[in-house]
Amino acid sequence: MTDVLPSAVHVTLTGRVQGLGVRPAIARWARQLSLMGWVSNTCRGVEIVVGGTSDEVEQFIRELPQRLPRAAIVESQECAPIEPPMCKTFAIRSESVSGALKVRVPPDLAACEDCLRETRSATDRRSRYPFASCTACGPRYSIIEKMPYERAHTTMRNFTLCPICQREFNSPADRRYHAETTACPACGPHWWCCDNTDRTIATGRDAIQAAAATILRGEIVALQGLGGYQLIVDATSETAVNRLRTRKQRNGKPFAVMVASVEQALRLARCDQTERQALASPAGPIVILDQQQGNELAHGVSPGLDTLGLMLPTSPLHDLLLIACGRPLVVTSGNREGDPLAFEHRGAHIRLAAIADLWLEHNRPIRRPVDDSVVRVIAGRVAVLRSARGFAPLPLEVHSPKPLLAIGGHHKAAIAISNGAQGVLGPHVGDLDSAAERERWETHVADLQNLFGSSPVALTGDLHPDYYSKRWAATQPLPCMQVQHHHAHVVAGMVEHRWLDRAVLGVAFDGTGLGDDGTIWGGEFLLATSAEFKRVAHVLPFDLPGGERAVREPWRVAVSLAQRAVGSERASKLAFQAGSPQVLLPLIGNPRFSPVTTSAGRLFDGIAALLLGVEVAQFEGQGPMVLEAVCDRTAAGCYPMPLQGTRPCVLDWRPAVVQILGDLQAAVAPGVIAMRFHRGLAKAVLAVARRYPQSPVVLGGGCFQNRILVELLVEMFAQTGQLIGLPGLIPVNDGGLAAGQLAIASSQLENQYSR
Incomplete structure (x- = not known):
């Protein structure tokens, strides 16, 4: 028998439940x-008041x-009985509350x-409109002024919906039902292109054509993207790529390339199923892939490497520009x-004036900058190398008894916070070497704390x-x-x-970190817990x-390694273009x-300097x-690196260097030596x-961005079961340092x- 007695509950959902059409x-x-009843976004999550018959509410x-x-992630669902709501329909409500943010x-x-x-359609009312979005896509973090996530709390608040967009927004049957960033050419952001004097060259659809023509001439376009400006050139033009390198002062470091589709990506790089899924994921990251030999890209895009960073269009603006250009584009941070x-x-017009030839602009304000994320599939698992757009702020399973701020390191700076209700790792900011980067980092610290x-x-x-972060803390x-x-790693x-x-047994391999004995x-x-460790x-x-x-200048390291492995006499005979070992050897041993x-x-x-001549980085x-x-x-084969002594034991690389020098003299192929x-x-x-078989092993530090090293370890550990x-x-x-710092301090x- 159906239970028709009135019933009502209050439901709170926490987790990733805002900005996704929940x-x-x-x-x-x-x-x-x-x-x-009703449903609303609040700082606690999504809150629901629902009433009806007992059977209906239970269902x-x-x-x-x-x-x-599908993209929603519910971390908790709390239900409590309440009095039936005094309403006759079910509505979506807006709320504005303060306090520690619990929702993502x-x-x-x-x-x-x-x-x-x-x-892309010629007949749709949003045909060739660069700012189309819905509940499944578009800007969120970069335009939010405060939580909970509502249009009135974003930089879209000044774009009043036209009657048609308002009808879509109000219609439960429409996929733009309560899509907070929805817009169209009649009511949404506008776009145009201009020159370095800020003189408008073209507007609307003509602006995209003008930008494409500039790119196809081998020049540089600065495009205002989702979370900041990007510099764009023709990825097939050696001249354009070199021009960008010179103006951006980016020597040797690989550029990311944007392509129109996964099919186009397959012409440039090899992709397995996991890599394809990463490319096409809503986060839209740059995915590091193995290059296809003989592809159409300029050599200067990724010089000296067998990998390539590819990404798909992150917005309709990028997509329309790719269509107009008809070729892959270098898309790099502005x-x-x-x-x-x-x-x-x-x-942007001040900082990029000496770089860009044309500017593709729009009037949707960016509240906070966020760069492209970078990922790599390692051992079948997506590894995030730079956490930014699409991933950050990243929720952390860290529970602190008090609110904390973890300030991270100096390079690849990112902070983490716990507000007492949740912990998060903020997006990548950058290295803290320049005054401008430090100012941006300080602004980011204040902004993230305010947002949460x-x-x-x-x-x-x-x-x-x-570290600048440490000096700031003082x-x-x-x-x-x-x-x-x-x-922390x-x-x-x-x-x-x-x-x-x-x-756990933590293996932390990286470039530099101050030890607790004062050495590098x-x-x-x-051997580590969340509170302490033993080396x-x-x-x-x-x-x-x-x-x-x-x-x-890694040639200096090469001389030092050779001196320890084979002695000063043999080390002095090494030949480097960057400098003389004879001049360097007297410095070794002098603290x-x-x-x-x-x-x-x-x-x-x-080893790279010895083997490949990478003498200056x-x-x-x-x-x-x-x-x-x-x-x-x-x-x-492999080069031996035996363990010596105990407490702590030492991984002795000297026998490996001896054999490497011998194989170099015997003209063994560099690829064999490297492997x-x-x-x-x-x-x-x-x-x-193997000395700690009961301890799980955790890999930390930048050396484990190396896919070959990690996959060798996975293969070897599969044999031991550890x-x-x-x-x-x-x-x-x-x-990721700040995530570790936050967890250690919390513990x-x-x-x-x-x-």
């Missing part, structure tokens, strides 16, 4: 059951998870196929190297006294909890795999002749001029990237792990309160 989906389901609750958009802030999403189909991403009209309603009681950051009226660099991996309640670490094995092994120390110069390091990243640098990580690129994956080095290092990691935690959504490089605070 409220429209709930309203459709409630109306289908003839229920009354509503039971089937609700299946009725939500929605990230920007790349254009969906439905919207692109409309803008800044000069060392400057922050330009995102405001006036500032966070008032921290303490800071947490790196030990290194020269000026704040809050205590700062110091966290060792490599412990390891614990970030523990957060990734939800292992904060376990003890970077090849570390740590149980490390790479054999070696000198960095000239200190920081050795980071920029004033040659600090000691255990860095695995510098070890890669030195044009950009961070160039040597290791080129070394990985030349690997002959069919080559057998043997990678395999030897992986075997050494496995040898350390758990291994691979890179994932939290960047394994310094972009230490919790331990203090529990005493």
Whole structure:
């Protein structure tokens, strides 16, 4: 018998439930059951009041998870009985509340196929309109002024909907039902192109044609994208690519390429199913792929590498420009190297005046800048190398007893916060070397705390006294909890795999991090919990002749490695164009001029200089990237790196260097030598792990962006059955440091309160 007694409940959904069409989906389901009540976005999440018969309300609750958009992630669902609501229909309401934000802030999403189909159509009313969006796509994080997510709380608030858009917005049957960013040519943002004097050249559809003509002439267009300006050139033109490199002052570092479709991507690079899914995902990241040999791209796009960063159109504006150009385009961040991403009209025209030839602009304000994300599929798993548009702010499974701010490191800066209700890792900001980058970072720190309603009681950051973030922390009226660099890397991996309640063996391989003994670490094995660690092994120390110069000039590292492995006499006979080993050798062993390091990243640098002549690094990580690129994956054998001693034991790379020098003299192919080095290092990691068979292994640090190294480890660990935690959504490089810092500080605070 049907239960017709009146019933009502209050439901709260938390998680990723705003900016995805969750409220429209709930309203459709409630109306289908003839229920009354309302649904609203709040700072707690999505809140529902629903009333009807007991059977109807029970069915509503039971089937609700299946009725939500696929992209929604419900982390909790709380239900409580209430008095029946005093209304006759079910409505979507708007609310404005304050306090600590519990719900996720929605990230920007790349254009969906439905919207692109409309803008490509000659007959649709949004034909060739660059700002079409719906509940499944479009800007979110970059235009939100405050939460909860409502049009009135975004920079779209000044674009009043026309009658047709308003009808779509109000219609439960329409896919733009309560799509907060919806617009059309009659009521939405406008676009135009201008020159360096800000003189308008063309408007509307003619502006896209003018921009395409500029690109096809080999010139540079600055396009105002979702989260900031981008610099665009013809990816098939060597002249255009070189011009962009010169003006942007980007020497050697690869450029990303945007293509119109997955099919076009397959002509340029090899993609497996996971990589195709990453390319076409709503996040719309740059995906690092293996290049197809002999493709149409200019050599200068990705010089010296076998990989290529590809992305699909992130907005209809990009899609229309690609169609007009009819070829792949280099699409790179709108800044000069060392400057922050330009995102405001006036500032962009000042910062990019010497770079761009034409500007493609629009009048939808960007509230906060956000760059393109970068991912790579490693061992069948998507690893985020730069967390930005589409991923950030990234929710963290970190629960702090008090609000905290984790300030990250110095390079690839990103912060993390806990507001007492949730923890998040903010988007990539950049390196903190320039005054402009530091100013942007400080603005970002204040903005993210304001957006999430966070008032921290303490800071947490790196030990290194020269990091700008650390110096900034010293000026704040809050205590700062110091966290060792490599412990933070390891614990970030523990957060990734939800292992904060376990003890792990962390393998932290990177370029530089200050150890708790005051020396430069970077090849570390740590028995770690979320609160503390013990260093149980490390790479054999070696000198960095000239200190920081050795980071920029890896030939110096090569001389140091050779001197330790085969002695000064043989090392002095090495030939480098960048300098003389004879001049350098007297510096080795002198702590004033040659600090000691255990860095695995510098070890890669030195081997790349010996093997491939990467004597001076044009950009961070160039040597290791080129070394990985030349690997002959069919080559057998490995170079020995035995373990010496205990507490801590030392990974001795000297026998490997001896054999590498011998193989170079014997003219063994570079690809074979590179592969043997990678395999030897992986075997050494496995040898350390075997000493701690009960501990899961966590990989941390920038060296584990190397797919060959990680996949060798996966293959080897599969034979032992020991758990291994691979890179994932939290960047394994310094972009993920703040996540580890936040978790460590939270754990230490919790331990203090529990005493």
